[in-house]
Amino acid sequence: MNDMDKKSILVCCGPGCLSDNSDEVLANFKQKLQGQDIDIKAVVKGTGCQGLCEMGPLVRILPQDILYCKVRAADVDEIIEKTIIGNDIVERLLYHDTDSKKGVVSSNQIDFYRGQKKIALRNVGLIDPKNIDDYIAQDGYSALKKVLTQESREYAIDEIERSGLRGRGGAGFPTGIKWRQCAEFEEKPKYVICNGDEGDPGAFMDRSIIEGDPHSVIEGMTICAYAIGANNGFMYIRDEYFLAISNMTHALKQARASGFLGKNILGSGFDFDIEIVRGGGAFVCGESTALIASIEGRVGEPRAKYIHSNEQGLWYKPTVLNNVETWANVPFIINQGAERFGKIGTKKSKGTKVFSLVGKVKNTGLIEVPMGMPLRQIIFDIGGGINGNRKFKAVQTGGPSGGCIPEDHLDINVDFDSLAEAGSMMGSGGMIVMDDRSCMVDVARYYLNFLSGESCGKCIPCREGIKRMLEILNDICCGKGREGDLELLMEIAETVEEASLCGLGKTAPNPVITTLRYFKDEYIAHIKEKRCPAGVCRELTSYHIDQELCRGCGLCSKQCPQDAIAKRDKYFAIDESLCVKCGSCIDTCRFDAIKVGGRISCK
Amino acid sequence: MQIVIDGKTCDAKRGEFLLDIAKRNGIDIPTLCHLDALPGEGNCRMCIVEVLERGRSRVVTSCIYPVKRPVEVLTNTPKIIKMRKTLVMLLASRVPENDMIYQLCEQYDVKPPMRFTKDPTEECILCRLCVRACEEIKLNAISTVNRGITKKISTPFDEPSDTCIGCGACAYVCPTNAIKIHDKNGKRYMWNKSFELLKCEKCGEYFTTRENFEYVNKQLECKEPKILCDKCKKTQAQENLRDIFSTYEM
Numbered sequence: 001m002n003d004m005d006k007k008s009i010l011v012c013c014g015p016g017c018l019s020d021n022s023d024e025v026l027a028n029f030k031q032k033l034q035g036q037d038i039d040i041k042a043v044v045k046g047t048g049c050q051g052l053c054e055m056g057p058l059v060r061i062l063p064q065d066i067l068y069c070k071v072r073a074a075d076v077d078e079i080i081e082k083t084i085i086g087n088d089i090v091e092r093l094l095y096h097d098t099d100s101k102k103g104v105v106s107s108n109q110i111d112f113y114r115g116q117k118k119i120a121l122r123n124v125g126l127i128d129p130k131n132i133d134d135y136i137a138q139d140g141y142s143a144l145k146k147v148l149t150q151e152s153r154e155y156a157i158d159e160i161e162r163s164g165l166r167g168r169g170g171a172g173f174p175t176g177i178k179w180r181q182c183a184e185f186e187e188k189p190k191y192v193i194c195n196g197d198e199g200d201p202g203a204f205m206d207r208s209i210i211e212g213d214p215h216s217v218i219e220g221m222t223i224c225a226y227a228i229g230a231n232n233g234f235m236y237i238r239d240e241y242f243l244a245i246s247n248m249t250h251a252l253k254q255a256r257a258s259g260f261l262g263k264n265i266l267g268s269g270f271d272f273d274i275e276i277v278r279g280g281g282a283f284v285c286g287e288s289t290a291l292i293a294s295i296e297g298r299v300g301e302p303r304a305k306y307i308h309s310n311e312q313g314l315w316y317k318p319t320v321l322n323n324v325e326t327w328a329n330v331p332f333i334i335n336q337g338a339e340r341f342g343k344i345g346t347k348k349s350k351g352t353k354v355f356s357l358v359g360k361v362k363n364t365g366l367i368e369v370p371m372g373m374p375l376r377q378i379i380f381d382i383g384g385g386i387n388g389n390r391k392f393k394a395v396q397t398g399g400p401s402g403g404c405i406p407e408d409h410l411d412i413n414v415d416f417d418s419l420a421e422a423g424s425m426m427g428s429g430g431m432i433v434m435d436d437r438s439c440m441v442d443v444a445r446y447y448l449n450f451l452s453g454e455s456c457g458k459c460i461p462c463r464e465g466i467k468r469m470l471e472i473l474n475d476i477c478c479g480k481g482r483e484g485d486l487e488l489l490m491e492i493a494e495t496v497e498e499a500s501l502c503g504l505g506k507t508a509p510n511p512v513i514t515t516l517r518y519f520k521d522e523y524i525a526h527i528k529e530k531r532c533p534a535g536v537c538r539e540l541t542s543y544h545i546d547q548e549l550c551r552g553c554g555l556c557s558k559q560c561p562q563d564a565i566a567k568r569d570k571y572f573a574i575d576e577s578l579c580v581k582c583g584s585c586i587d588t589c590r591f592d593a594i595k596v597g598g599r600i601s602c603k
Numbered sequence: 604m605q606i607v608i609d610g611k612t613c614d615a616k617r618g619e620f621l622l623d624i625a626k627r628n629g630i631d632i633p634t635l636c637h638l639d640a641l642p643g644e645g646n647c648r649m650c651i652v653e654v655l656e657r658g659r660s661r662v663v664t665s666c667i668y669p670v671k672r673p674v675e676v677l678t679n680t681p682k683i684i685k686m687r688k689t690l691v692m693l694l695a696s697r698v699p700e701n702d703m704i705y706q707l708c709e710q711y712d713v714k715p716p717m718r719f720t721k722d723p724t725e726e727c728i729l730c731r732l733c734v735r736a737c738e739e740i741k742l743n744a745i746s747t748v749n750r751g752i753t754k755k756i757s758t759p760f761d762e763p764s765d766t767c768i769g770c771g772a773c774a775y776v777c778p779t780n781a782i783k784i785h786d787k788n789g790k791r792y793m794w795n796k797s798f799e800l801l802k803c804e805k806c807g808e809y810f811t812t813r814e815n816f817e818y819v820n821k822q823l824e825c826k827e828p829k830i831l832c833d834k835c836k837k838t839q840a841q842e843n844l845r846d847i848f849s850t851y852e853m
């Protein structure tokens with residue numbers, strides 16, 4: 001039996017699958033295969049996130065490319081027997097197509113994976129992040145070798161600049177220009193920083209890369225350090241990302257031991273090392289200048305960027321700071337060439353973008369798509385559409401600073417400029433899908449509430465503006481909205497957007513501005529009619545059962561935690577005095593018979 | 604290099620801050636968190652102005668905006684005034700009873716809004732001047748605490764600070780008079796701490812805390828300092844000078 005026939009069992013050990021005990025599956029595989037007295041040679045690996053978190057724990061078997069979903073430790077025996085020893089498939093563990101309900105064997109036949117193009121995630125889910133040889137087997141560190149031994153500093157900068165790579169942290173500044181400007185400053189020492197302080201609610205792109213493929217980030221940073229002439233690097237990872245920190249610490253050790261970090265890297269005479277800095281969990285520290293302040297040991301507050309970090313960054317020295325995903329793109333560009341990278345994506349946004357697709361979609365998970373893919377395709381093809389086939393309402397991109405994009409803008413292409421035009425932003429890549437059971441006023445309030453605790457509070461428009469906008473939104477949501485509130489909201493939003501000190505403040509009003517732009521009638525229903533059309537804001541909601549539509553199945557009555565639904569005469573009805581508006585009856589009813597009304601004043 | 608501010612041509616050095624250039628040329632830009640003696644931070648945003656460059660306009664904070672090339676600056680465009688009004692409105696909602704902010708409301712024709720919940724005891728606008736002053740004296744007795752809308756100025760853990768010497772620099776620089784110093788019966792009370800006040804050897808007035816007196820003299824390496832208030836110190840210095848000059852006349 002040669003190596004080609006050797007089977008690889010890839011057990012996903014990303015955070016989603018781990019929380020569903022995929023470590024037990026991994027341990028079981030290892031134990032069972034070690035004890036097997038058969039001439040089957042199979043390699044078992046725990047990998048980073050394989051993407052389709054919704055169906056985890058995932059197990060992928062190569063080279064046949066069989067994907068098993070929701071695997072339990074108890075399933076391991078059957079998989080070994082049928083698939084590893086035999087060449088059979090365990091039908092019940094396959095992914096079942098959302099429409100045809102048929103089992104799909106291979107991952108590339110699944111809609112979720114089909115439209116994707118993996119560059120930053122090229123190794124995530126494929127290699128064992130704790131094994132540097134696995135990375136090297138995937139051409140790892142060959143880009144560094146190429147730059148250090150065959151090419152020059154200028155070559156690296158030229159390639160990155162020509163590739164058109166833009167910063168993946170959200171702002172989209174051209175990476176090549178950033179490097180070139182920093183390289184031109186003569187002041188020393190210089191620094192390289194990786195921003196892994198991912199804090200957006202529902203985002204897990206960066207952690208997945210650090211957890212699943214830490215060496216690509218190390219390699220990217222080392223190439224940049226060589227190009228600009230830096231000898232020290234910092235990896236800023238938020239402390240909650242335990243697995244990311246642990247995998248990265250391990251990877252750094254291995255890279256040092258293998259001569260890819262430290263003194264005289266690959267015999268080139270170039271020294272570089274990276275230190276991990278653990279972030280304290282302040283969202284604002286994802287802002288580059290606040291992050292730098294935090295590394296320096298000061299309070300994580302941003303400063304104005306009239307002088308850029310690449311001139312005066314860490315300890316006022318020239319610094320290149322890039323996001324995790326940006327760094328992971330670098331080795332690919334150097335290896336494959338700027339042209340190949342530049343062919344992917346749109347004219348102004350090259351390459352791919354990683355998103356964490358979450359919310360009310362069928363296939364939640366980690367995806368990477370070419371820039372320029374229409375939002376509709378991401379949500380309905382890759383994401384598989386809305387849960388329970390409900391109606392799509394909006395998608396929130398770009399984290400708390402992003403905006404909500406409605407149905408009629410779903411055909412815009414996802415790239416830096418189109419999203420900005422629609423009032424949202426690329427951000428670092430959070431994508432939260434909402435259905436008709438989401439109240440957009442409540443969504444705006446949720447984000448403002450998040451920001452009210454996460455703004456650094458340094459400048460007046462951001463701190464006081466967010467506080468007051470939140471106050472207005474709280475009032476609107478509980479039926480105390482007043483005439484003139486929307487105008488006041490807009491007035492404050494405009495000032496916060498323009499007059500705030502940093503990027504967080506300048507984008508903080510986006511949830512308010514976009515929901516006001518696309519869902520104004522929902523605000524008006526709250527204020528004037530004292531009614532929450534989505535049935536979310538409890539003070540403004542009442543439920544009733546449409547007796548024409550009700551078939552009397554009684555499911556809602558069984559689901560109701562308050563026992564507020566009972567049969568009266570012939571029909572089911574809701575007792576308003578008991579109802580807490582949790583909405584479980586709506587979610588249960590198959591006939592759409594539960595209707596949402598406005599506030600009913602209980603005397 | 605020359606820049607134009609509100610139509611007036613002004614000389615400027617590369618790297619100089621816009622606010623300083625404007626001030627030197629008699630152009631008034633409102634500020635709350637700015638003091639010449641302390642580095643600018645751009646917290647209050649009152650000093651925002653519009654900079655026109657390469658056909659584009661952008662809003663910058665003049666106290667920390669370094670001039671790099673000849674630009675045109677407008678300090679009072681309708682856009683800027685509108686934003687300043689909103690800022691004053693937000694401030695007035697934060698510190699509803701503060702005289703300084705009330706005057707700003709009058710100046711900008713802002714009616715203190717009725718819409719928001721208010722705390723009549725709040726006087727601090729969190730401009731951080733006090734913290735910067737304390738840092739400058741190298742005491743670091745106070746700092747900002749918390750973040751977001753719960754941010755405040757305080758001593759570590761709201762307890763009496765070990766390093767506070769009761770010098771009162773924080774209160775002196777405060778633009779809204781939010782920091783109160785209570786001097787009573789030979790004692791000073793501030794930041795939850797009490798200090799012994801010293802009497803001037805000459806006039807007998809209380810004038811500073813013992814901690815402050817000792818700290819300053821230590822910094823100045825003054826071995827046997829006299830306990831004199833500022834006023835008496837000046838008189839003393841005058842007398843000394845007069846003595847010196849009178850010897851010259853002889």
